[in-house]
Amino acid sequence: MFAKFTQITAAAVAAVLAMSMTTEAAPATSQALARRNVGDATFFNPGLGACGIFNTDADMITAVSSSFFDTFPGATPNPNLNPLCGKPISVSANGRTIVVTIVDKCPGCVGQDLDLSPTAFSQLADLSVGRLHGVTWNFI
Structure with a gap:
């Protein structure tokens, strides 16, 4: 008993x-x-991302900083299962707002920085700018 x-x-x-x-x-x-996120935005040439999806320069996608990606609640050792994968976010800079989807992580980014596809970045500023400061973004 x-x-x-x-x-x-x-x-x-x-x-x-x-x-x-x-x-x-x-x-x-x-x-x-x-939460409202603020950081810098740069651009990169996508390929096979951390979420296991292949993308091109023409896709409206983004990578978030590796630290944000890896420590997001629910993150697992398998990045393909990260809850951030496929999440749409609204990104604003220079009086313009775009919607992109998280598909990757950016090892060179810090905090709430974003690395956008060239097509997404070009909707906020000319690619020759290279880096945008004070970009705000939110999950939608």
Whole structure:
């Protein structure tokens, strides 16, 4: 009888731990999705990205900083399963706003910096600018 009581207690503890982990993860993701992000934007020539999708210069896509990508709530060792993959974001600079999809991570970016496809960047500024400062972006 004592062994059964121990098993029930272990199962109950496991259930409580699972519920507390679930309730803690949801707010972190919601907070991360709701915040306004500010950083620099550059452009790159896409190919096969961290999300496992092949893209071209003509696609309206972006890479976020590796640190943002790798530490986003729900990130796993397999980057193809990162919850950021496929998320659309609204990016604003120079009085213009575009919508791009996250498909990659940028090792040379920091914080909330973005690396846009040439087509996306060119809708915010001429490619000759190279880097935009104070770009704001939000999840949509």
